[in-house]
Amino acid sequence: MNNNELNANQEAVFGIIPLSSKERTHGFWAIAAVTIVYSMAPWCFTQGGAIISVIGLKAALTNTIGVIVLFSIIYLLAVIIPTREGIDTWIYQRACFGYKGIVIIWFVAIFATWGWEAILAQIHGTSISALYTIATGNVLYDSWLPWLGATSVIVGFIIALMGPNVITKVSYVVIPGIIIACIVLLTFVFKNYSWGELMDMEAVYPISDNFRENYMVATEWNLAFVCAWYTVVGVIPRLAKSERGSYWGFMTGFGVVYALIACVGAFGALAVSDMAGVYSNDPSIWFSEMGGGLAILSMVCLICSNISIMAVAMYSLSVSTKVILPNWTYRRILIAWSIWVLFLNFTGVVMNYYSVFLSVIGFIGGPTVIIFLVDYFLVRKQKISIRDMFEQGEKNAYYYTKGFNVLGYIALIAGTIAYFLVYDPINAVAKMEIFNITTGTGLSCLVAGLIYGFGSMIPSVKAYLLKDKAAKAE
Amino acid sequence: MQNEQTKSFKDILQEELEDRIAEMESPDYEYVPRLTKGDYIGMVVTAAICVVILIVGIV
Numbered sequence: 001m002n003n004n005e006l007n008a009n010q011e012a013v014f015g016i017i018p019l020s021s022k023e024r025t026h027g028f029w030a031i032a033a034v035t036i037v038y039s040m041a042p043w044c045f046t047q048g049g050a051i052i053s054v055i056g057l058k059a060a061l062t063n064t065i066g067v068i069v070l071f072s073i074i075y076l077l078a079v080i081i082p083t084r085e086g087i088d089t090w091i092y093q094r095a096c097f098g099y100k101g102i103v104i105i106w107f108v109a110i111f112a113t114w115g116w117e118a119i120l121a122q123i124h125g126t127s128i129s130a131l132y133t134i135a136t137g138n139v140l141y142d143s144w145l146p147w148l149g150a151t152s153v154i155v156g157f158i159i160a161l162m163g164p165n166v167i168t169k170v171s172y173v174v175i176p177g178i179i180i181a182c183i184v185l186l187t188f189v190f191k192n193y194s195w196g197e198l199m200d201m202e203a204v205y206p207i208s209d210n211f212r213e214n215y216m217v218a219t220e221w222n223l224a225f226v227c228a229w230y231t232v233v234g235v236i237p238r239l240a241k242s243e244r245g246s247y248w249g250f251m252t253g254f255g256v257v258y259a260l261i262a263c264v265g266a267f268g269a270l271a272v273s274d275m276a277g278v279y280s281n282d283p284s285i286w287f288s289e290m291g292g293g294l295a296i297l298s299m300v301c302l303i304c305s306n307i308s309i310m311a312v313a314m315y316s317l318s319v320s321t322k323v324i325l326p327n328w329t330y331r332r333i334l335i336a337w338s339i340w341v342l343f344l345n346f347t348g349v350v351m352n353y354y355s356v357f358l359s360v361i362g363f364i365g366g367p368t369v370i371i372f373l374v375d376y377f378l379v380r381k382q383k384i385s386i387r388d389m390f391e392q393g394e395k396n397a398y399y400y401t402k403g404f405n406v407l408g409y410i411a412l413i414a415g416t417i418a419y420f421l422v423y424d425p426i427n428a429v430a431k432m433e434i435f436n437i438t439t440g441t442g443l444s445c446l447v448a449g450l451i452y453g454f455g456s457m458i459p460s461v462k463a464y465l466l467k468d469k470a471a472k473a474e
Numbered sequence: 475m476q477n478e479q480t481k482s483f484k485d486i487l488q489e490e491l492e493d494r495i496a497e498m499e500s501p502d503y504e505y506v507p508r509l510t511k512g513d514y515i516g517m518v519v520t521a522a523i524c525v526v527i528l529i530v531g532i533v
Contacts, residue, residue: 009483017490020497021506061533070524073517084496084505215532242507251520326483385497 007163008330012322018086018386019238019260026236028245034236035253037171040261041180041309042283042302043119047225048265049281050354052273054214054220054428057201060266063215065259067222072255075226076247078369079237083246089234089372090323091389095468096368096375096452097412099392100403105368105412110317112360113231114337117153117313118344123284124306125149127299132287134296146346153345154301156310157338157362160318167315170308175463181283182261184298185268188290193271204279207428214378216436217428223441224358225262227365229254232316281354314338357426361441362441367415367448371408374449375465379456385468397468407455407465415448 026034045458049061081092093102125148129140138437140148159170189198206214235256240246268286273279276289284302287295318333325333344350350357376382388397400406423440430436455461528530 012483012488013487016487018494018498020494021504021516024506059531062527064526066524066531068527070521073521073524084508086494157499240506243509244513247509247513248516250514326487385500390495391489 005330008319008322009321012326015088015235015320016325016390018056018091018389020086020243022088023380024239024241026239026249027241028249029245031236031240031249032252035212035250037253038173038232039231039253039258040174041120042123042178042181042306043116043306044258044261045181045265045268045282045283045286046119046351046354047221049131049260049269049283050221050358051218051262052209052266053203053279053281054204055203055211055218057266057270058199058382059211059215059219060203060270061263063218064262064266067219068259068262069251069255069378070224071223071226072251074373075229075369076233076250076254077373077377079235079240079246079250080243081372082234082237083240083243084382085236085384085386086238087386087389088238090320092376092384093232093368093372093396093417094389094392095380095384096372096405096406097114097408098400099398101400101405103324105364109231109368110321111340112357112364113228113317114313114341115344115350115357115361116228117156117310118350119352120306121149121152121341121345122146122348123149123282124152124303124310125345125424126282127284127287127303127306131296131299131303133288134291136319145156146348149340149345152306152310153338153341155288155307156314157334159307159311160314160334166404167311171312173304173308174312177301177308178261180301181287181298181305182264184290184294185264185283185286187294188265189271194454198267198271204270204273212436213430216430216439219363220423220435220439220441221358222262223366223439225258226254226360226361227441228370230361230365230369231320233369234321235316241433264340282351285333304407353426355428356425359419359423359440360369363416366441367412370445370449371452374453374456375408378453379462379465380423380468383469388468402466405465407452410450411448413463414451415444418434418447 048064050062051064053061078089082089085092090106092103093105097105122145125145128148129145133139159166203214207217208214237246237250240249265283268283269279269281272286272289278285278289280286284299287298287302314334315335316339318330321333321337322328322330376384385397392399398405419440422430422435424431424441434443456465
């Protein structure tokens with residue numbers, strides 16, 4: 001067994017086991033720092049660019065900050081469970097969906113999560129192409145872009161193979177890279193426009209003539225954007241020394257900073273669209289339209305950040321895959337995920353169908369988190385059996401029906417059906433009027449949470465769910 | 475080779491799990507400090523600020 005395989009094994013073991021309160025190392029500032037690094041990804045620019053396509057800048061900025069932070073207040077209550085119990089939310093969700101049930105949800109969620117890395121690859125490709133054009137005056141064929149994007153996957157793969165020490169050093173590139181890109185973008189915007197002019201800017205491609213419909217589609221996208229944290233929300237809080245430090249640290253990084261970076265993207269996309277007549281949600285296109293030395297510097301920063309985040313994601317998601325597939329070697333997992341990202345990159349599906357991609361993230365990451373919040377805080381009243389989380393025999397509390405929690409699945413499926421009844425993610429339009437009140441993700445969360453909560457009040461269902469308490473009473 | 479890797483991973487995991495579960499099931503186990511009333515007030519205030527921001531954006 002080589003060192004990387006040993007490291008991956010150790011990380012996977014560390015990721016599974018419950019961390020006791022004595023082992024905690026992270027206070028508020030440490031949690032905030034880690035979550036800010038996670039939040040500073042170039043795809044935040046993409047989100048801001050997408051929002052500005054459907055609503056004007058004033059509404060886009062307030063919607064992005066208001067919706068993301070407001071939804072985060074509830075969504076990030078999820079960090080309380082891993083902080084208190086010392087287990088990842090993927091382990092906790094065995095209680096909500098069953099030992100086997102959670103594996104299926106995990107696969108769907110993690111396959112979708114790689115879409116963010118496909119966006120990175122695409123931004124990487126266009127950044128290199130734009131730099132080439134600036135340097136030589138020649139324009140590369142569009143068919144080259146996926147091949148250039150693939151280089152970020154290959155380099156990320158090689159760095160991820162080198163193990164955690166190299167990855168930690170590489171991750172230091174992210175923060176300065178994105179901060180420089182933000183400063184350059186904002187300087188460009190405020191040099192060319194007054195605040196009043198910016199606030200009067202209209203949407204680039206509104207979906208409807210009705211402001212409210214456009215506004216609610218933007219709200220839907222921002223809700224789904226928060227749900228992007230579903231796969232990683234349980235990893236870092238296990239290290240937290242207090243619930244306060246954990247919760248507010250997460251609110252700082254995954255809530256406030258995340259929203260602010262997306263706002264910078266909204267400024268950049270709209271200003272460049274207004275000035276150059278070119279709309280894109282790809283930041284490298286904005287920088288290439290801006291031109292000049294600072295724009296070149298920003299593109300170099302984007303390229304470095306893309307590779308760093310790609311490597312970090314490849315390592316962390318591969319290690320968490322090892323938790324689910326212990327028989328697979330780290331290298332084999334890494335190769336499998338690299339092939340999947342390359343597929344997404346070459347087909348271009350994620351960037352071309354960004355709203356569809358967001359909907360997948362939204363209908364998986366929204367209701368599942370609400371179900372486990374209802375389960376932990378209301379159904380189990382914050383008392384669980386740590387032993388049963390790990391012992392997966394038929395007699396254990398979270399085995400349910402052949403490894404599936406039927407109520408959890410009914411609630412999740414009902415939430416998903418509600419989502420698609422009211423929202424058409426392909427055309428990004430409402431299918432029913434209720435969407436303009438709740439949005440698709442909001443309604444799916446509501447339906448899933450209510451079904452799980454009220455279902456658990458039925459005495460026989462309550463006994464089915466609370467075998468852990470029955471076992472303790474014995 | 476494959477079996478050895480799997481075995482060692484599972485063995486390490488099992489040992490670690492047993493130790494920690496025993497520790498956390500102990501009546502003397504101390505959890506990390508919980509959220510307080512001040513945190514919940516903070517959440518309500520933050521939510522109110524967000525609502526104001528949203529209203530400002532659409533008027």
